[in-house]
Amino acid sequence: MKLLPEETRRFVSAMVPDRDDTLREMETHGEEIGFPTVGPEVGGFLRVVARMVGAERIFEFGSGFGYSAYWFAGALPDDGEIVLTEHDPDELDDAREYLERGGYADRAVFEDGDALETVERHDGPFDVVLIDCHKDGYPDAFDAVREKVAEGGVVVADNAMESGIQDFETILEILEDGDPDDVDDQTRGIADYLLAVRDDPDFETVAIPLGEGIAVSYRT
Numbered sequence: 001m002k003l004l005p006e007e008t009r010r011f012v013s014a015m016v017p018d019r020d021d022t023l024r025e026m027e028t029h030g031e032e033i034g035f036p037t038v039g040p041e042v043g044g045f046l047r048v049v050a051r052m053v054g055a056e057r058i059f060e061f062g063s064g065f066g067y068s069a070y071w072f073a074g075a076l077p078d079d080g081e082i083v084l085t086e087h088d089p090d091e092l093d094d095a096r097e098y099l100e101r102g103g104y105a106d107r108a109v110f111e112d113g114d115a116l117e118t119v120e121r122h123d124g125p126f127d128v129v130l131i132d133c134h135k136d137g138y139p140d141a142f143d144a145v146r147e148k149v150a151e152g153g154v155v156v157a158d159n160a161m162e163s164g165i166q167d168f169e170t171i172l173e174i175l176e177d178g179d180p181d182d183v184d185d186q187t188r189g190i191a192d193y194l195l196a197v198r199d200d201p202d203f204e205t206v207a208i209p210l211g212e213g214i215a216v217s218y219r220t
């Protein structure tokens, strides 16, 4: 399903901040291999969020070939840090190459392996966290990182509304207090994540229909 009417989508798309040749090349690469990056609209949003909170440290669950990380990196100070996590070593190699090309490799930490294990090796505080790994892992990712999010920090979850492997209507039903039968693991993961951040007294969360839908949670 389309989250936005076509004209609204074009409007949002026309407002994406300027991006360099490397980001555009990454977009072409993603399209060619059919890789699900966050896309330029969410990418631009991530960079603005990082700038708004003055981010110095960022953690990503699921970095692929570094598209979202590249957007983030542009907002970091020279001594900032972004931790990329990816369990596909080939994707991580591509991420390293792209971030090197952008001049951001000095502020990037490349972690090969399961993001849910990697996060245990990194102390907070993080100013921004992106959750974009396997969908049934979102609740565990949030549990693992919530104490490491700085006060005034932000957690962004991609695919809050759709991803091609989760059921939008079922998630909506669960959010509206329904109790559907036979919920698949991906749908359950996203729904449980959204309930967790919505009901967490230390976070204030909104859902935004950008890209495939993001949930943005501010740590109070």
Ligand SMILES: C[S@@+](CC[C@H](N)C(=O)[O-])C[C@H]1O[C@@H](n2cnc3c(N)ncnc32)[C@H](O)[C@@H]1O
Residues within 6 Å of the ligand: 036, 037, 038, 039, 061, 062, 063, 064, 065, 066, 067, 068, 069, 085, 086, 087, 088, 091, 113, 114, 115, 116, 132, 133, 134, 137
């Ligand atoms: C949807 S893609 C998004 C990548 C990136 N955020 C972007 O916008 O380009 C998700 C990536 O997370 C990786 N991934 C999924 N679950 C993971 C996990 N538990 N640990 C590490 N990587 C994971 C996948 O291999 C895939 O490359």
